[in-house]
Amino acid sequence: MQDDLTLIMDDTADLMKKAIGHLELELTKIRAGKANPQILDGITVDYYGAPTLLSQVANISVVDARTLTIQPWEKNMLQPIERAIIAANLGINPQNDGIIIRMFLPPLTEERRKELVKRVNGEGEQAKVAIRNIRREAIESIKKLQKDGLSEDTAKDAEADVQQLTDKHIALIDKHCEAKDKEIMAI
Structure with a gap:
């Protein structure tokens, strides 16, 4: 039972890291004034x-x-x-x-910069949705384990750990998007 729980937590953390990696890749494709x-x-x-x-x-x-x-x-x-x-x-x-x-590459106009910021925020929102979906799947897996005999306290602790992992990754998404926004709006 404990091994299954550890596996769920490891998979959840790995999937969330991959979601962050995908966001970073997508943000590098959005040009911020410099040739890249x-x-x-x-x-x-x-x-x-x-x-x-x-x-x-x-x-x-x-x-x-x-x-x-x-x-x-x-x-x-x-x-x-x-x-x-x-x-x-x-x-x-x-x-x-x-x-x-x-x-x-032409210099970015103010209007184009605002469009790019909207695109960055859209990518960030997609990453947050992916993180939340990963959280939902992890919690469903924990509840299945609970039905199979995992104690209620252990299940609640695991769900709290998943939520803490989710909060950490969503904060990281916000940080990446904020940095890209600053890069785009810098003239």
């Missing part, structure tokens, strides 16, 4: 009929604070890469010179 190759993460290119990540068909580098360059490993990949970037709707137009693709 991670804004291109997740963009897939048609590579001879197979959808392939952009980072696997080209070298992405930061030239300066507002410029990214994309050097495809094969020259015939310039057009598919350009189409994929346009289709990703990043708000940045790629410029193809026949050798490399340059992306000039």
Whole structure:
């Protein structure tokens, strides 16, 4: 019984860490004024009929604070890469010179910064929902163990531990979102 409870607590903590990791990954994709190759993460290119990540068909580098360059490993990949970037709707137009693709990131307007802050807060809210769902599943598992013979006091203590873990991770989400908001609103 105690082993099952330990397993539930470990799984819950692990799943919550993964939810935080996912939030961190999503927040790095939201640009905050500086050129960052991670804004291109997740963009897939048609590579001879197979959808392939952009980072696997080209070298992405930061030239300066507002410029990214994309050097495809094969020259015939310039057009598919350009189409994929346009289709990703990043708000940045790629410029193809026949050798490399340059992306000039325009300075963020106040209106665009507010949109990005809303997007950050939306990602944070999704992460909180994920954490709460993990909590609900853990508490349901604890209640099943209680029906199978776990003492009521032990079950209540375990539920309190799950709630404490949930509160800790939700505070961490708020901290990440607040830091990203400050980064976006800094001029």
